[in-house]
Amino acid sequence: MDDNCLFCKIIKGEVDSTKVYEDDFICAFNDIQKVAPVHVLIVPKIHIESTNEITKENVEYISKIYEKIPEIAKKLGIYDTGYRIICNCGTDAGQLIKHLHFHLVGGKKLGDKII
Numbered sequence: 001m002d003d004n005c006l007f008c009k010i011i012k013g014e015v016d017s018t019k020v021y022e023d024d025f026i027c028a029f030n031d032i033q034k035v036a037p038v039h040v041l042i043v044p045k046i047h048i049e050s051t052n053e054i055t056k057e058n059v060e061y062i063s064k065i066y067e068k069i070p071e072i073a074k075k076l077g078i079y080d081t082g083y084r085i086i087c088n089c090g091t092d093a094g095q096l097i098k099h100l101h102f103h104l105v106g107g108k109k110l111g112d113k114i115i
Contacts, residue, residue, distance in 0.1 A: 001046070001047050002047040002099070005047055005097070005098065005099050006097055006099070007041075007043050007097055007099035007101060008047055008099065010027065010029060010043075011027050011043065011045055017029040017030070018030040020040055020072065020075065020076065021042075021068065021071070021072050021075065023064075023068070024045070025044065025045055025060070025061050025064040025065075026042055026043065026044055026045060026061065026064055026065050026068060027042075027043050027045055028040050028041065028042040028043075028068075028072055028104070029041055031103065035105060036105045036106060036107050036108050036110065037106075037107030037108055038076050038077070038078050038083070038104070038105065038106045038107035039103065039104070039105050040072065040076065040103070040104040040105075041101045041102070041103060041104075042065050042068075042069070042072065042101065042102045042103075042104055043099060043100065043101045043102075044058070044061035044062065044064075044065065044100060045061070046058060046061060047099055048061070048099070048100040049098045049099065049100065050089045050090060050095060050098065050100055051087060051089040051100060052089060052090075053100070054100070062100075065102055069085060069102075069104060072104060073104065073106070076104075076106070076107075077107075078104075078106035078107055081106065081107075082106060082110075083104055083105060083106030084103075084104075084105045084106065084110055085102055085103070085104060085105075086102065086103040086105065087100070087101070087102050087103070
């Protein structure tokens with residue numbers, strides 16, 4: 001964990017959030033800057049800065065995220081209507097927090113643009 005990382009602080013309960021799912025590997029919570037009716041951030045419970053930092057030692061956390069996405073989508077009522085998963089890597093892509101995270105977005109027709 002990184003003591004200066006906002007998402008690490010959310011995981012540890014030091015910063016308030018509305019968590020929608022949590023287990024030993026991942027934490028999912030509502031994004032405060034929603035772009036759709038459902039906008040959840042899903043993060044590994046270890047500090048991985050970005051997609052560039054995924055290794056064979058930590059890839060299990062990413063696998064767990066993708067295993068749980070359908071369950072989280074069902075819980076949020078977007079499983080049947082559809083949703084988008086977005087992962088930004090680096091400043092040019094719009095990654096504002098340097099902790100790997102996946103946006104689960106849905107609840108409306110998203111169209112063919114990214115978001």
